[in-house]
Amino acid sequence: MLTAFFHPGYAAPIGQHIMPIRKFGLVADGLRDAADIKLARPAPVSMEDFGLVHTPEYIAAVQTGEPRDLAQSQKFPWSPELFPSVCLTSGGCLAAARQALKDGVSAALVSGFHHACADHGEGFCTFNGLIVTADALVAAGEARKVAILDMDLHYGNGTAQLAAARPHIFALSLYGNDFWDNFCYRDVSERHHVDGGNHLSFELPAGCNRESLLETMERALPLLAARKPDVLLYQAGADPYFEDPYSPLALDHDDLYARDRCVFEFAKANGIPIAWVLAGGYTSDVSKVVRVHLNTFAAWRDVYGG
Numbered sequence: 001m002l003t004a005f006f007h008p009g010y011a012a013p014i015g016q017h018i019m020p021i022r023k024f025g026l027v028a029d030g031l032r033d034a035a036d037i038k039l040a041r042p043a044p045v046s047m048e049d050f051g052l053v054h055t056p057e058y059i060a061a062v063q064t065g066e067p068r069d070l071a072q073s074q075k076f077p078w079s080p081e082l083f084p085s086v087c088l089t090s091g092g093c094l095a096a097a098r099q100a101l102k103d104g105v106s107a108a109l110v111s112g113f114h115h116a117c118a119d120h121g122e123g124f125c126t127f128n129g130l131i132v133t134a135d136a137l138v139a140a141g142e143a144r145k146v147a148i149l150d151m152d153l154h155y156g157n158g159t160a161q162l163a164a165a166r167p168h169i170f171a172l173s174l175y176g177n178d179f180w181d182n183f184c185y186r187d188v189s190e191r192h193h194v195d196g197g198n199h200l201s202f203e204l205p206a207g208c209n210r211e212s213l214l215e216t217m218e219r220a221l222p223l224l225a226a227r228k229p230d231v232l233l234y235q236a237g238a239d240p241y242f243e244d245p246y247s248p249l250a251l252d253h254d255d256l257y258a259r260d261r262c263v264f265e266f267a268k269a270n271g272i273p274i275a276w277v278l279a280g281g282y283t284s285d286v287s288k289v290v291r292v293h294l295n296t297f298a299a300w301r302d303v304y305g306g
Helices: 023-031 047-051 056-064 082-103 129-139 157-163 210-226 253-269 286-304
Strands: 002-005 037-040 105-108 146-150 169-175 178-180 183-185 199-203 231-237 274-279
Touching: 002 082, 002 286, 023 037, 023 274, 023 286, 047 056, 047 082, 047 129, 056 082, 082 105, 082 129, 082 231, 082 274, 105 286, 129 146, 129 157, 129 231, 146 157, 146 210, 157 169, 157 199, 169 210, 199 210, 210 253, 231 253, 253 274, 253 286, 274 286
Parallel strands: 002 037, 002 105, 105 274, 146 169, 146 231, 169 199, 231 274
Antiparallel strands: 178 183
């Protein structure tokens, strides 16, 4: 039985936005009849846990809406519902990680918000739930080392910046768009990330297909095992999909299923507990985004046996 954390409060009212925030509820709807999946509601993350990662000024801005430019630095319109929603999304990520430490695998129907930095948001990311989760686990003595595998289309610049000062974290990114200073660089030939000691990356060139992706993963994933993490946080992005408006890659639904299956096979073979979140995905037909995410659950089932 897989525990997947979902709360209807994840969805703040952001109006007509390219980020399909209703997708989390649609994924939950697609899982409700699955006999091997239990949907559970997480508690919101604590202010203390946020404070381990984000500055008091930024937390207060998102909470109150002032100053408005800072409150909206992630490119979402601010509303009073925004802060409660992001408390729940980070809470979902943390709950999934804790469940994975017990069961070996878990999921949260949230984004990891990997562009969020300590003192501001970027790229539709308010608070960095991946780093919040890692710090909370370590602070509570539940883990010593946490690894992050980011396979969103975009490079997780906020995660890299925050990981650099945290020796208990190792972040690995396979990406097809670099992202810096709230701007997306579509092709890695235009700009690519500069690695650091505990944040490494592999570029996926324009036109990357399944063969190229899996070959890159074969080279990259052993770097995670070498760190011997207590838990792996997997950001399973839907935006590498070839119809996504940001994607220069040549990956369809079957290719992304193969990606997810490869990740789960790796985690299982190496005995690493894994918790995954749902990231990215801006295809105008939201059903295609939802299908990518539901296929991640199918890949889990095929590897772990449901």
